Amino acid sequence: MSKIELSIEGLSCAGCVRRAEEAIAGVEGASEVSVNLATRRASLDLGDAGLEDVTQALTKAGYPARVESAVFVVEGMSCASCVGRVEAAVRGLEGVTEANVSFAAGELRVTYLERVVSEADIIAAVKSAGYAAVQKGTGPSAAERRAEEVHGLKRSFLIALALALPVFLLEMGGHIYPPFHHWVAGTFGQVNSWIFQFVLTSAVLIWPGRKFYTVGLPLLMKGAPDMNSLVAVGTLAAYSYSVVATFAPGLLPSGARAVYFEAAAVIVTLILLGRYLEARAKGRAGEAIAKLVELAPTRVEIKRGDAFEEADASDVRAGDVLRLRPGVRVPVDGAVTRGESHVDESMLTGEPMAVRKSEGDALIAGTVNGAGALEMMAEKVGADTVLAGIVRTVEEAQVAKLPIQALVDRVTMWFVPVVMGFAVLTLLAWLAFGAGIANALVAAVSVLIIACPCAMGLATPMSIMVGTGRGAELGVFFRKGDALQRLSDVRTVAFDKTGTLTEGKPKLTDFEALGGFEKAEALRFVAAAEQGSEHPVARAIVAAHEGAMPAAESFEAIAGQGVAAQVEGREVLIGTVRLMREQGVALDGRASALEAAGKSVSYAAIDGQIAALFAVSDALKPDAVATVKALHEMGLKTVMITGDSAAAARFIADEAGIDEVIAEVMPEGKLDAIRKLQEQGPVAFVGDGINDAPALSAADVGIAVGTGTDVAIESAEVVLMTGAPDKALVAVRLARKVMRNIRQNLFWAFAYNAALIPVAAGLLYPLTGWLLSPMLAAGAMALSSVFVVSNALRLKRA
Structure with missing residues (x-):
């Protein structure tokens, strides 16, 4: 990158152009600087200058480079280490200021400099890391994607189960019921049984299990292995050893001629089962957002001339008058223009009691009209509604990275390569101690399969997703x-x-005229001056005055102290003790008794002379x-x-x-x-x-x-x-429960790996003679992710 263009904010005149150009030219290495006021763009040759230095210089000068945000759906991520690789690839693009991936949501949220980086650049960067990405909103909806993923995994699992079950029974049935082994040997013969297992296992690996190899092996070749790589290497090791034992037994020592087709087939089947259960549970985690999105109706009744016509909600524009029949959802934000009813706002506020609505009252999209008929005027539609803002807010919160996640990210980036190295050491250690290649293979494969960064990667984002969703349900x-x-x-x-x-609805409880003013006269001046204020105390005074009042000729709000206004040519000052003292108005000490009773006391002065003392009470x-x-x-x-x-x-x-x-x-x-x-x-x-x-x-x-x-x-x-x-x-309370849930997940995810990887390597073998089966390792690995997701889902009841 040398010649670049930046979109700049804040340019309004030729002076701005000059100052922006000077700011960029002041960065060492930048040259050929030109800023165009009409297009609000800067073009320059970066040379040896850093893009970040240029943007910082512009920001300091008051003309920041314009940034954009985009959300992408990332496909192919299978574990936490995938998250780190995608983020690293996108952050490596010059001009990207922030990139965060949510493993739980399968989304990438990127902030980048306009015109420096494009959506196509980001998609290409994700692809270079070994994954696929599409911009959110250009393909199927999140719910459709989840349903498709769950359906695909279920289908793959059932196919794998149907193919793997005969393999498992043929090889392991004799361990469960010894006469079965003799029956198989006498009926089919051991070699024919192994060939049959080879055919079925090959089908499992090539058909439902192919993703482990089409994704895992290329990433392994790139030096960036993920969870798919662990499964691919582990199952291929067991499969390849079994193929040699079946078709070229002379290459192996006589005591090592055994097959592990059932391990390869069952490992793939169990991991597919785990991913299916995980995907189903992850879908439940996003239910809160899905429910919010579904709150807005798709059809509405719009007033056209003197009649109401049914139309798509997308056709509604600000200013349209809509009819709400009893029981229908409010389609957009607006206000009641006719009718009276009670509206259920519980889906947004968490409050069970319906709220009475009449002319002038506000209506929020997604709430439910009660038994009355209403007419409303649309004020905010589409992406501008409160409901749309809430959905965006919750979605953004769900992909946020907590400080506690930093440690997890550092660990998971190196986890898979370290596990693969540990598996190689396990294999070499077993061979060095003369335990035989079969035992060495079982131990190494078990290490590869049982190691699960998925659980660590899901620990934080799943809890955030469920917790923020539950918060949305509670308002x-x-x-x-x-x-x-x-x-x-x-x-x-x-x-x-x-x-x-x-309550924020104070009532005027005391009003005493001072300085020779009549009470009615003083209240008239004070109420007239307060007409222009939105402060609750001002509304209480205006509400307490009866009859007509003059209009204020000028009005000024004094932040945190009061107001100044001109009424009928006289200067009216209303506010606190501090304001009166600053303006030199003499006061008396009558306020103490009122304040001791919990009332807020203010004073009024007319033409610099004290005119009234009044108090309001707010329950x-x-x-x-x-x-x-x-x-x-x-x-x-x-x-x-x-x-x-x-x-x-x-x-x-x-x-x-x-x-x-x-x-x-x-x-x-x-x-x-x-x-x-x-x-x-x-x-x-x-x-x-x-x-x-x-x-x-x-x-x-x-x-x-x-x-x-x-x-x-x-x-x-x-x-x-x-x-x-x-x-x-x-x-x-919810924040505490979510953090407690995250700590539970992280503890079990780390404890699982810390405890079971050594067991898989054979730590207990010298003491008990027990060696962990790769099939049990696969089952334990799948269960660890399901456990973390299930634990996070408990927050739905918080």
């Missing part, structure tokens, strides 16, 4: 899979107050106390961070059972509070995802409380689809 969405690990490690859970622990959410208590029982510290006064905050905190209160802080002060708490350990912050953005970003895990239509899905790592604080408890 808890993990935007990033690694948030699971960080959330499981938190020591402190910090809450915002208004709208998180409290705790019903499950707030139980949530805090449960968090304490889990050993977690709870903190409330709020801009409210210390006395009012302490009252609410005591009512909820919160350990610590940090009050009277500005939005940026919340960030400082989070950083101070982090000195004691990892912190999760629960807030509304908009006003609390600094704290959400500073926390180890940001948990956004939403209502399902909130854009909070884009502002935190974990999103709760309802405002109930107990969903934060669900998120922490």
Whole structure:
């Protein structure tokens, strides 16, 4: 790569072009730099410069290179070492910034520089590593792919079973029932029996078992063996030895003339069985996503003129009016324009109670209309709906790499080559001790077959897939899979107050006119000024005023402190004690008693003179106390961070059972509070995802409380689809269960290999005379993967 083009963001004028060119030219080795404002592209000769240096220089200058993301379905991966090879091949492409493979989902997610790398380059890189890839969405759906894979493996297993069973009975039947051996020898003859086994075993290897050889052997030749290579080498060793014993017995010592056709045939059969069971279980792991995708209906009733016509859901556009009959699913996001009903939102929020909907209320795609008829206006359609966003979010979380996965990736990349080396050493050791070539072969083949990186590779992604899917069913969405690990490690859970622990619907409880103003006059000015604010306190004041009010001639929100407005030519200032003091407004001390009762107190000044003191009260959410208590029982510290006064905050905190209160802080002060708490350990912050953005970003895990239509899905790592604080408890519990499940899987996957590879090599033979059969090794290997997948599936009941 020498001559390249980059798409650049942020170019708006000739000055931007000059600064971008200077940034690139400043990178040593880059030459022939040209930036085009019309196409927003930069062309250059890289020379000796590194592409990463160029992109960093552009980012620093404020004109980052544009990146794209794509998802590919990867075929042919059979174990964890395949994951490492695919990732390494794609990351090796100049211009790829990130590449992550989910073995459980069979998907590759790539982020790359636009115009530097193409989808075709990525597919070619995957192919060079020995696998096939297609861009997601261009072929069959995930459900169709899974069904096809399961059906294919089932068919292969049944064919292999039908062919391998006679081989197994002919060779092993005499061990189970000795007279059977004499009957076979007397009826068919031993040589004819071996030839028959050769025919059937050859059919097993060539037909249902061919993938082990067509995939495994080429990768072995490339020096990048995978699980297929282990199976191919092990079964071919047993098969080849048996062919020599059958057709050229003179090449072997007289005491070593035995066949292992049954081992080769049964190994292939058992591994196919294991992969079939694994694929079936993996399909169940993705059920949560499949259910979400299926929530949106395919047919709708759209208003055309004065009548409603049935049409495809894909034909709906923003602004269309739709009719919802009783019992149908809502097809898109929008609002009720006519009618009244109850809507079941449990599939998205996890809440069992249906929600009453009437004119003006929001509707979410995928929810179910109850007994009433509704008309709605479509506002967000297709990929813009909350449901589509949730599906994308969960899919992205499921391919995330947890920090704990780094060790597994390092081990599995070298696992297969090390096992093959250990198998060779086993063979040589047995021959060196004069135990005979037959025993040496059995031990070496057993080592190859029993070693299973599949279980190690599935341990983490399967648990993530099932855990994030279960979270989606409960109304808890993990935007990033690694948030699971960080959330499981938190020591402190910090809450915002208004709208998180409290209902967020404060009511005006006290209003006292001061400074010679009449109460009605002061309330009229305050309500008029607050009309432009969306703050819950502002809505409470406006709701308390009766009658007409003038319009504010100007309005300014003062972050975290209050508002300033001009009403009927007079300057109105509303806000906290701090704001009043900063503006030089004289106050009295009447607020203390109200704050001690848990009320939030604010002041109003008109033309710089104190005009009113008022208080609002906001009730705790019903499950707030139980949530805090449960968090304490889990050993977690709870903190409330709020801009409210210390006395009012302490009252609410005591009512909820919160350990610590940090009050009277500005939005940026919340960030400082989070950083101070982090000195004691990892912190999760629960807030509304908009006003609390600094704290959400500073926390180890940001948990956004939403209502399902909130854009909070884009502002935190974990999103709760309802405002109930107990969903934060669900998120922490689920994260802990997922991490415990991952550790269980990793322990058994590593312990399995650590314990059984030496046994397969013959460690127990000097003590017991017992040597592990390759067939038992194949069965144990298959069961290890099935165990890991089955253990992960337990999370579906979490």
